[in-house]
Amino acid sequence: MIAAGIYKVTGENMKHQNQQRRMLLKSMGGAVLAGVLPRVAFSSSRTIPMGETILHVLSDGYLSLPANRLFDSPERADEAAVLFEQAGLSTEEFSPPLNITLLQSEDKLVLFDLGSGSQFLDTAGLLPSALESIEVDPADVTDVVFTHAHPDHCWGLLDDFDDLLCPEATYHMHGKEFDHWMSEDTLNNSDEGSLAMVAGARNRLPLIEDRLQRFNWGDELLPGVEAVDSRGHTPGHTSFAIHQGNDSVMVLGDALIHPVLSFQRPDWPWITDQNTDDAVATRKRLLDRLFTDKMQMIGYHLPESGVGSVEQHEGNYHYVAG
Ligand SMILES: [Zn+2]
Structure with a gap:
């Protein structure tokens, strides 16, 4: 998650928009109408083979907020502007993707997170189309x-009809x-700014409690x-380290969100970390492990498919895509 403040606005707007959308879908048939009311263009998935197992990285869309919301002081904003220029990043806007990992093995289909669903932002909620594009039926998902x-x-836990997207899965949290x-x-x-976020979780999590x-x-x-x-x-x-044979990949979630700040300035507070001290300790611990073990990683909000690794230059860690 990026910014608590955006929930207040978008939660209400999207609720109304989505009520209309659901009514239309119910009355006219979801499969046909899905093509009439596109959300945003779907970007293609990335695959990482690991022995008998395949990891797919699927796009749920993206989020966007002004870059100046990322900093707690003008001094840090100035310092970050230099780092962003060096990295070729926008100093105006931060628009991170939403990268969902699907582990496909002989007997398991495991999704790591479920994306935003249709009630959060109109730039997100694409997981169902992404699954369809690789011919995976959400009903076949064994674990979330x-x-x-x-x-x-987690808002993607529910589909457009407020039913569980993955009705047969066992859930893990x-x-x-x-x-x-x-x-x-x-x-x-x-x-006030975070109430919609809390309410959204409280409306959804009880629906999976008996299979959690x-x-x-x-x-x-x-x-x-x-x-x-x-934690933090x-x-x-x-985060989840997936081990298959000699290969390991770390599914980061939101422990390392920003491709410059989380890596080069891990001790800076991040706007949506609930506990800054814990989050800073987590970033340092993860960066050390990823660098030392040369472990590939998938960042939920890191650029493009979020697949990359950690390198070190002049005393700072750096994110390297690929
Ligand atoms: Zn997030």
Whole structure:
């Protein structure tokens, strides 16, 4: 998730727009009308073969916010402007993609997060089309593994008809994450800007509670899938190291969001991290592991398909796409 403040506006707007959209879809037939009301163009998926297993990176669309919202001081904004110029990034706008990983093995289809669904932003919610483009029926998905429960990761739990997108799946989430969103304290302590986000999680998570498997950091929650502690962005935020033979790939979630700041300035606060100290410690720990182990990674919001690795130059870590 990128900015809590945008939920207030977009949540209400999209709700109305989506009510109309759902009514139309119900009355005219989803498959036909889906072509009449396109959301945004679907970008093609990326695949990473790992022995008998294939990782697909699917696009759920993208988000956008002004770049000046990313900084807590004019000094940091100035410093970042120089870094962005060097990296060829816009200094006006930050428009990160939403990259969802699908693990396909002989007997499993595992989605890591479910995207935004149709009630969040009109630039997002493309996962169902992305699955269709690789001929995967959501009903065949065996497992859904959540990094955390922000809207761009879990609102896609419901399809256009408010039914579960993956009706046969077993769901996996860190117990702390589930409890955080369902806690009355979280609801009562929410400011106006984040209320829609909290309500969105609380409307959805109970729908999967009877088929939810809570995991802890360090668990192998599925064969070859290690839950890696990446708390800070949210209390139970988790990254996943996928191991197959000698290959390992880290599904980061939102532990490393920005291709410059998260890597070159990991100790700067990030606008939507709930606990800055934990998030900074997580970034440093992950960067060290990814660099030391030369591990490929998939960033939910890193550019294009978010596939890349970590290198080190002049004392700073750098993101390298590819
Ligand atoms: Zn996110």
